[in-house]
Amino acid sequence: MAHYSRLSKIVIDVPAADHDRELAFWSAAAGQPLTRFDAHPEYHGAPLHGTESGLLIQRLGDGPGRVHLDIHTDDLAAEVARLEKLGAERVQQVHSWWILRDPAGLLFCVIPEPVGSLNDSNAQRWG
């Protein structure tokens, strides 16, 4: 079965002490109010101007600030398996998504989307 994926979100991970200033800064810098996600209140986000991509700010419990990427897919198991074959390693499943490590050691996430939301016009088809 074919599945789809796309690089979909830029996530700025911020220590709690810097969170509110960082959220205000990037909301104003991007010109988009970043609103809190009800289901995951540690995240604020907004679409980016003229794209289907989005910017997220995540409040961290601990650890240093960083930026990471989210790949969205309509088949989580198939996409994680595809990325593992390319050289990524599974780190941890969190909620409905997977954290992976790329060949240079950088973390990124693979996030499931409903079947039907990704297609040839907005994502890459595999298989």
Place this chain on the structure above:
Amino acid sequence: MAHYSRLSKIVIDVPAADHDRELAFWSAAAGQPLTRFDAHPEYHGAPLHGTESGLLIQRLGDGPGRVHLDIHTDDLAAEVARLEKLGAERVQQVHSWWILRDPAGLLFCVIPEPVGSLNDSNAQRWG
């Protein structure tokens, strides 16, 4: 005078030792061959599927791997001044662009684009 800007590029900065594996991985992960920039051969890049945004891989001379964001603008001085007022700090000018530090200490870049390339349909208008 009004000017425009947008969050335009995701840049994966990679130590030289990991560069080739990282470049191969993200080209395959995104399904887009990342091609070398003639003017700045330390960068490879490609547009992201269905967007005006792009993914870049930068080969680092030193320092740890990380991900950073690029804001593109048609008025570099006005955009850097706007971002400084919001709480960013100038770090260094490199080639034609500026490296800034956001309120949480993360680095990002502001890149000049030709006047006329950004407009109400693909960017945010300021002023």
